[in-house]
Amino acid sequence: MANLNNGVESNVTQTQPLWLLAEITYRCPLHCAFCYNPTDYADYTKNELSTDQWIKVLRDARKMGALQLGISGGEPLLRDDIEDIVVEANSLGYYSNLITSGVGLTEKRIDAFKAGGLDHIQLSMHDITEEISNFVTDTSTFKLKQKVAAMIKDRGYPMVLNVVIHRYNIGHIKEILEMAEALGADYVELANTQYYGWSLINRNQLMPTKEQIDEAEKITNEFREYIGNKMKIFFVVPDYYAERPKKCMNGWGEVFMIVTANGDVLPCHSARVLPDMNFPNVQNNNLNEIWYDSSSFNKYRGDEWMKEPCRSCSEKENDLGGCRCQAFLLSGDAEAADPICTKSPHRHLIDQALEDSKNEKLQAQPIIFRTDKNSKELINGEHKDRLKDFKAMP
Amino acid sequence: MTQKINNADVYKIAAHHRFQWEEAQNCYVILFPEGMVKLNPSGGEILSLVNGENSVADIISSLNEKFKDAGDISNDIISMFEFALEKAWITKI
Numbered sequence: 001m002a003n004l005n006n007g008v009e010s011n012v013t014q015t016q017p018l019w020l021l022a023e024i025t026y027r028c029p030l031h032c033a034f035c036y037n038p039t040d041y042a043d044y045t046k047n048e049l050s051t052d053q054w055i056k057v058l059r060d061a062r063k064m065g066a067l068q069l070g071i072s073g074g075e076p077l078l079r080d081d082i083e084d085i086v087v088e089a090n091s092l093g094y095y096s097n098l099i100t101s102g103v104g105l106t107e108k109r110i111d112a113f114k115a116g117g118l119d120h121i122q123l124s125m126h127d128i129t130e131e132i133s134n135f136v137t138d139t140s141t142f143k144l145k146q147k148v149a150a151m152i153k154d155r156g157y158p159m160v161l162n163v164v165i166h167r168y169n170i171g172h173i174k175e176i177l178e179m180a181e182a183l184g185a186d187y188v189e190l191a192n193t194q195y196y197g198w199s200l201i202n203r204n205q206l207m208p209t210k211e212q213i214d215e216a217e218k219i220t221n222e223f224r225e226y227i228g229n230k231m232k233i234f235f236v237v238p239d240y241y242a243e244r245p246k247k248c249m250n251g252w253g254e255v256f257m258i259v260t261a262n263g264d265v266l267p268c269h270s271a272r273v274l275p276d277m278n279f280p281n282v283q284n285n286n287l288n289e290i291w292y293d294s295s296s297f298n299k300y301r302g303d304e305w306m307k308e309p310c311r312s313c314s315e316k317e318n319d320l321g322g323c324r325c326q327a328f329l330l331s332g333d334a335e336a337a338d339p340i341c342t343k344s345p346h347r348h349l350i351d352q353a354l355e356d357s358k359n360e361k362l363q364a365q366p367i368i369f370r371t372d373k374n375s376k377e378l379i380n381g382e383h384k385d386r387l388k389d390f391k392a393m394p
Numbered sequence: 395m396t397q398k399i400n401n402a403d404v405y406k407i408a409a410h411h412r413f414q415w416e417e418a419q420n421c422y423v424i425l426f427p428e429g430m431v432k433l434n435p436s437g438g439e440i441l442s443l444v445n446g447e448n449s450v451a452d453i454i455s456s457l458n459e460k461f462k463d464a465g466d467i468s469n470d471i472i473s474m475f476e477f478a479l480e481k482a483w484i485t486k487i
Contacts, residue, residue, distance in 0.1 A: 016419070018430065065418030068430055095412055095425035120410065120427045158410035160427045186410065187427050229482045234428065 015301070017257035017291055020066040020094075022054065023269075024082075025074040025261045029103045031138035031369040032126075034164050034199040034206055037074070038272055039394050042375035047262045051081040053282065055088045057259050060287040062092045066257065069094040074261065077104030083112045090117025097122055099162075102148030103141060114155050121152050122160040122189075127169040128179050136168055138369040149183045160187040165216065165238075166199075166206040173216045177223045177233070185231055190220060192238035196270040196325060198370045200394035201378075201386050205367050207357035210241050240350055244315065245322025245338035252300035252324065257291060265290045267297055270325045273392050274334050300324050307335055309343045332391035353389070399450055399475045405484040406446035413441055413483075424483050431483075440474045444484055450475060 025048055026041040038044075049057070058069070069089050076082055077100055089096040098113065099122045113121070123145065126133040130142040153159050161180050163169070169176065173190065180188045192213065193199050193206050208216075220235045227233070239246050249256045249268045258266045263282040271277065277299070280290045291297055299305065303316055310321040321327075322338020330339045331346040339346035356362050368374050368383060377383060378393060387393060407413045412425045415438075422438030424431045433441065439460075443453045454468050461467060478484045 063418070065416070067416065067423065067425060093414065095430070097427065119412070119425075122427070158427050189428065232482075 015254055015292075016065045017061060018066060018255045019068045019070070019257070020058075020061045021070040021072055021256065021258045021269075022057070022076075022085075023072050023074065023258060023260045024048070024054065024076045024085075025078055027078045028074040028101070028370070029078070029139065030075065030101050030141065031371050032164070032198070033136050033138070033202045033367045033369055034166055034193045035370040036194065036197040036199060036269055037370065038197050038270060039201060039370075039375060039378045041074075041370075042372050042379060044260065044262050044264075045372075048079075049259075049261065049263045049282070051084050053263065054081075054085055057263075057282055057287065058085070058088055058092055058094070060282075061257065061259075062094065064288055064291060067093075067095060069096045070099050071096065072099040075101050075103055077109070083109070083116055086113050086116040086118045095119050097160075100124070101137075101141065102145045103139075105148050105151065107151065110151055110155055114157075118157075120158045120160055122162050123149055123152060124162050124164070125149070125176070125179075126163065128172050128175040132168050132172075136166070138371070146183075149185075153184045158187065159183060159185040160189070161185045162189045162191060165190050165192045165208070167208045167212070168206075170208045170212045170216050173219045174223065177220070177227075181227065181231060187232045187234070189234045189236065190216070191234075191236040194236075194239070195394075196273075196329075197394050198368070200329065200390065201383075202367050203353060204357050204359070204362040204365065207240070207354070208238075209358070210354075213238060213241055239322075239326075239338075239340045240354060242340060243342045245319045245326075245340040247319045248323035248326075248338075251320050253291070253297040254301070265294075265297075267300075268323075268325065270394070271296075273325050273394060274328055275392070305335055309341075309345075310337045313343065329390050329392055329394055349389075356389075399472050399479070401449065401451035401454070403450050404446065404448065404487045405444050405450070405475070405479075406487055407441070407444060408482055408485045411483055413444075426483075431481075436470070437474055440471055441478065441483070444478075446487055 026037060026045050076098060086096060096119050098118055101124050125145055126136050133142040134140050163176055195203050199206055217235060220233055224233050253267045258269060259282060264279045265282060266279055277296050279296050280294050306321055310316050322340055324334050327336045327338050328334035330349045336346060337344040339349045410426055414423060416423050419432055422433045443456060454471050457471060458467060
């Protein structure tokens, strides 16, 4: 017992799907400008898995060691079987989390979730002002979200607020944190926009300046000092201003498994953008085989696939070369170093993006909101001018 | 900031946290919103006795008895309590 290591098991690579994210539907009543869902999601809104199929996924993943379950989307509450899924998750021993916009969360449903053993609800909030909240979601949902927050608190749930940060709300960090405190939030995730899916198309309109991010981080740290353990604040840093990439998904196929609405299994949210990939589907394949044996899950595991400058880099274990999707979308090479890295031969693409985001003309382009219509238009090859900087559709 | 742990204190697993044995990982885990921690055997052993009834002294004496060969492990146990409290995994009753 001498070497307690603070009671925490050492952080070893284990390749076990500890986190299961069920992107249970791509349908959503909101139209957020920064949504990370694929812009071609309209192709995947049909053929959603049935309740029984989801229950089988939960059982199989749990046997493989999955513990944390995120029920996400789209807006999961658009399905009427979340109650059944929650009951099953609880009986299997998952720590379950409903990730919601709040739209569709009624008194009746939240009571059923509580009775069924749902562990927590993560509510997305967008700003302290109704104007900006409604603008970035392209809906009138501000007041409803406030009401839902109160309902979550009232039922004794831990209040987890997720606020995606972008140019429109980054100036309100202090007020957002004060709002979270007033709502009794236990956890607040200030998630700087990561540029995938819809947010990548709208990058010039969403990207804050370096000064804004530094200021936001400073305010967040001060607020943390003040509030202590009462409210935990996560500040997800935006990688564009960093010199090294993030260790995306904590490593490809290491601990995260995502099952999408139609049953495709992905190692990360946006993996569908990658070339020459054939993601297995739970309707045809055993989940265990998908995770351990499929070519898609093995493709970027470890560091065998790396090329220079990653391969011989002394820091490669820190970030495993960063994000494959970002590398491919921006450089056209899925095995290249994430262009975020200042050692990457493609870093100029990031610097250019940062320059572009200061260009008033580009900033003034209309936001392409996440709607079925826009998704179909993008699939049909429209909005080409907005895709010209990318090597695939985000 | 480390908080002082007293022998007479009684702790429980904090609200919104779940402590459970995981067969697939062969260890105890703590689960909470946005996170989980796999505990090493000694950490898990200690927290498994944190139940809102046992005092710190009870837990120390029980583990000293169970791991006689390890010598006096009181300080290790106190350190674990301090760490768990700092992480807000446990709360004092």
